[in-house]
Each structure stands twice: as C-alpha cells, then as structure tokens.
Amino acid sequence: MGRRERKKAATRQALADAALRLFTERGYDEVGVREIADAADVSATTLFKHFPDGKEALVFDQDVDREAALVAAVRERPTGQSVPQALHRMLLGEHSRRVHADPRFDDFLRLIDTTPALREYARRMWLRHEYALAAAIADDAGLPADDPGCRALAHFALEAPVLVRGSRDPDTALDRVFDLLGNGWTGTRAD
Amino acid sequence: MGRRERKKAATRQALADAALRLFTERGYDEVGVREIADAADVSATTLFKHFPDGKEALVFDQDVDREAALVAAVRERPTGQSVPQALHRMLLGEHSRRVHADPRFDDFLRLIDTTPALREYARRMWLRHEYALAAAIADDAGLPADDPGCRALAHFALEAPVLVRGSRDPDTALDRVFDLLGNGWTGTRAD
DNA sequence: CTAAAAAAGCGTAACAGCTCAACTTTCTGA
DNA sequence: TCAGAAAGTTGAGCTGTTACGCTTTTTTAG
Helix, strand or coil, X not given: CCHHHHHHHHHHHHHHHHHHHHHHHHCHHXXXXXXXXXXXXXXXXXXXXXXXXXXXXXXXXXXCCHHHHHHHHHHCCCCCCCHHXXXXXXXXXXXXXXXXXXXXXHHHHHHHHCCHHHHHHHHHHHHCCXXXXXXXXXXXXXXXXXXXXXXXXXXXXXXXXXXXXXXXCHHHHHHHHHHHHHXXXXXXXXX | CCHHHHHHHHHHHHHHHHHHHHHHHHCHHHCCHHHHHHHCCCCHHHHHHHCCCCHHHHCCCCCCCHHHHHHHHHHCXXXXXXXXXXXXXXXXXXXXXXXXXXXXXXXXXXXXXXXXXXXXXXXXXXXXXXHHHHHHHHHHHCCCCCCHHHHHXXXXXXXXXXXXXXXXXXXXXXXXXXXXXXXXXXXXXXX
C-alpha cells in the first residue's frame, strides 16, 4: 500500500473519528460539517470528497458487505427452514455479533436511535439490498425476479431491524415481526 | 370567513398551483423555492410560513384525514373479515376513488413516482398514522397498545401503497402484499 | 532520467433549502 | 377611535453540498 493511499485512509479515519466524537458529545444536529472538517484539519470540500454521500455517511464508516450474507442466508439455509426463518436467524446473529465486537457500538446505536436523519439513512442502507434479496428469494421459489410478493418479503425483512429499534425488548420484537411474515396475521377479535 | 383568511388561503393556493405547474413542466429538482415564491409574487420566507414542512409539502396540498378512515376500517369491518383484509379493501378503494375524482391526478402520481424525494415524503405521510393504526389493531386484538406485532402490521400495511407504485400491475401487487401479511410466506423451494 | 501529462487533494466561492429577527399590515375590543 | 395583539411578510444569514480552478503527487513517454 503506497504512501498516498495510507495518508488518504488516515484522513478518512480522522474525519470519521472526529464526527463520531463530536456527535456523541453535543448531538448530531448541533455539529456542522465545517467544524468536523476543522477538527480533522481539512477543508469541508475534502470531507465531501471522502464521504460523497454526505453528513450521515460519516457515522456509518465501516461498510461491510451485508448483501452477500443476506443472499447466502436464503440460498444456503438448511433443509426444512423457511426463508423468513433463515433471514430472522441471520439478522439476529448479525446484531449480537456486532454488539460483542466493539464496546463503542452501544453509543453508536444510541446516537442512531435518537437522530431521525440517521435512522432514515440506516434504513436506506439496508434497503439498498432489497433488489438483490428479492431476486434471491424469487430464484429460490421459482418465481420471476420482479415478483411483487418476493419484493415485499425482502422489503419487510430488511426494514425489520430498523423497525424494532427502540422497543423495550428488540429481540422479542424481531420475533414478532418475523412471526407475522412467516405465518401471517393470526390475531382474532377480542371479547 | 374574514378577508384575512381568504387572502391567506389564496396565497397558499397560488403557491401550491405554481409549484405543481412548474414541477410538472420542468421537473422537481429543476425548480427552486425562490422561483415558486416569485411566481406567486411572495418572498421565499412567506412560502415556508405557509408550508413549514418544506418543498415537498407543496405537492401534497390537500391533507385529507386518512387516519380516521384507517381506524374505522379496522373497527367497523364486517364479521368474519380479518384486519389485513379490511385494510386491503380500504386502500384499494381510496386509490380508485382518487383516480376517478380528479383528472390531474395522473400527472400528480407520475410526478411522485419519478421523484425520489416525493416518494419518501409520501411514505412518511402514510407512516404518520402508524401509531394510531397500531393502537386500533391492538385494541381490536386485545393486546397492549405498543405491541410490536401490531406495530409491524400497521407499518407494513401503510407502506404497501408506496411499495406497489411502479409495478406493472399495482392492484395485483397489492393483493400479493396483503396475501403475505394475511397468510404469511407460503413459498417453497423450487425443484 | 526527465519532462509532460494525467490524477488526486485542496480551498474559494457559490447555490440549494431553510430559519431568524425585525418590520408592516390587519384585526380586536374597550 | 385607537392602542396593541396577532398574523403576514421580508431581507439577511445559516447549513449542507457542489462546481471550478489551483497545487501537488503519481504515472507515463521519449
């Protein structure tokens, strides 16, 4: 790795670190991009060269490849396991794995939960994989790739993680969401 | 109705009309708010006084009360009809009723479909009623008002209309979405 | 090896949507 | 009638974001 790329990566990391620190200290809406750029000793233009998707992207630095994991969860699920069950397990595992990996991950989640713009951005990051996931589901079920039912299942499954954030018990809430997707609405009229 | 309120309503209408005309003529992103304000012969600040939710709100002027209709669809559904079925019928009826009411409604829908910012805004308008609808569903099923399953059903049902836009056959697509919510994912592995 | 040219970082200035403090106009009621 | 409250309007200015040009580094050609 050349000297140039190393400096580039260092600048990018300095920007992301400064942003996360300032955001958690004073709140997302109270910190401007010029201030973040100053803290990393670069100009605002440079910040946007490193993060073309804008201010929100500063928080979601690590862009791991979730798409492959999602498609694999559908394709390589064990016999007898339904598609919703496979996605459910995959999303649960992903979440707990991340919580245990980085101690700062809690602050990270709290920041996202309390900032509408970041929740929206997180949702859109998940939904970027909607098309690929829908295609994998359709292929598995022997339906055309743009089948609306498959698209709906992919869409709802990808939205589930964002939807259950803020619940008192997110894991149980996720159970309920995937129970709905797997078995349908089973509620009957009270009394 | 006093002279003052009439003038206010006239200004608001002039703004909405100018916006819709300019947007359909040249595209949403090609028209600035200052230009719209000029066309209505007011300043940009005045525009935001009339539409505090911003540029997108100019397009969704008529703010009919859908919340009551949604809650009523759940509460007053005929015996034997499930909650998803009731919501499905209600959303279908709402759509066709609007298409037949105003001939300009087609242009309106096309504008929304081709503008990501407007699609997002439409989605958020629907989701404003998520809490009320979830509470109505929970009440009907005898569950606590913040039950995650009820919240998920409300959320997915409200997102359905936006999700099926752009499909080749939106009505059939809506059938598939509500089949998923009513009966769960029934697909089995191909071959 | 060196000069040129291609690429990439960087800052200035600007434009977009949007808000704030102040000024005018219109309505109210004693 | 006429203060003063309420509502409407405005120009200046803030924030996220981008286009343009300048400088620096890297690659390439002879």
